[in-house]
Amino acid sequence: MKAFRKLAGIAAPLPIANxxxxxxxxxxxxxxxxxxxxxxxxxxxxxxxxxxxxLPDFILNQAPFRNARILVAGENFxxxxxxxxxxxxxxxxxxxxxxxxxxxxIFYNNCLKNGILPIRLAPDIVDAxxxxxxxxxxxxxxxxxxxxxxxxxxxxxxxxxxxPAHKRKLLDGRDEVDASLALAEHxxxxxxxxxxxxxxxxxxxx
Numbered sequence: 001m002k003a004f005r006k007l008a009g010i011a012a013p014l015p016i017a018n019x020x021x022x023x024x025x026x027x028x029x030x031x032x033x034x035x036x037x038x039x040x041x042x043x044x045x046x047x048x049x050x051x052x053x054x055l056p057d058f059i060l061n062q063a064p065f066r067n068a069r070i071l072v073a074g075e076n077f078x079x080x081x082x083x084x085x086x087x088x089x090x091x092x093x094x095x096x097x098x099x100x101x102x103x104x105x106i107f108y109n110n111c112l113k114n115g116i117l118p119i120r121l122a123p124d125i126v127d128a129x130x131x132x133x134x135x136x137x138x139x140x141x142x143x144x145x146x147x148x149x150x151x152x153x154x155x156x157x158x159x160x161x162x163x164p165a166h167k168r169k170l171l172d173g174r175d176e177v178d179a180s181l182a183l184a185e186h187x188x189x190x191x192x193x194x195x196x197x198x199x200x201x202x203x204x205x206x
Contacts, residue, residue: 001115003173004145007096009069011133011141012059019073020080021107025089038085039093060093063136070141072129073100078107087114097143099150101126112166113175117145119160128152145170 029041046058054061060068071090077100078086087110090098096116101123103111111118121129129152133139138153145167149157169175 001173001175004096004115004117004170006145007069007117007143008140009096010064010067010139011070011072011099011129012065012068012095012139013130013134014059014071014073015130017074018076018079021078021083021086021104022080024078024086025083029089030083030085032085035088036092038089039091042089042093064139065136067094069094070097070099070143071095072126072133072141073098074126075101075123077103078111079104082106082110084110084114087111087116091116099126099129112170115170115173115175117143117162117170119143119150119162121150121158121160125158129158 023045024043025038025041026044029038029044032038043058043060047055047061049055056062059065077098086107090111091114097119098111098116099119099121102120103118108118129141129150132152132155133141140153142151143149144151144157145162147157148160148162148167150160151157
């Protein structure tokens with residue numbers, strides 16, 4: 001997993017509440033087991049018309065927002081089914097941070113597991129950010145995970161909270177598998193001790 005430390009980039013405003021995971025990535029794209037290529041299908045029902053043409057009114061089809069690395073969204077972002085493909089699609093598109101007043105719990109944790117930083121901020125602060133980034137001239141944000149700040153264009157930093165354990169994993173670029181592998185020696189010693197103390201458990205055959 002790529003480490004997340006400091007991100008400066010275009011932020012795209014999506015002032016819609018209750019954006020569910022089916023809206024983020026429609027169900028027909030869930031057949032794949034790879035994380036690559038899903039960025040093209042991100043928000044497919046909002047980005048494309050019936051014939052596959054881009055809809056010019058959707059924010060990610062407009063310059064400079066088609067190069068967005070940050071998404072500023074409405075409350076309860078990522079609700080609905082627990083599909084991990086939704087954060088895969090965001091990341092493959094290039095979005096590494098999502099800012100919203102609230103997130104669905106499973107989606108929030110899936111973001112963390114895949115290296116995306118989900119930031120919860122008060123509704124009035126998110127509204128101010130949405131207004132700020134709506135203009136291409138002030139659409140850039142700086143997100144500093146170490147300092148836990150979001151800095152809008154020509155404005156003071158805004159502090160956000162994050163669980164220290166989640167922060168450490170993102171800074172180090174360690175997912176749950178990496179965390180387990182870091183304990184490989186301890187696991188091996190435990191397995192060896194367990195085999196010595198109860199060998200009959202290991203000899204069971206089915």
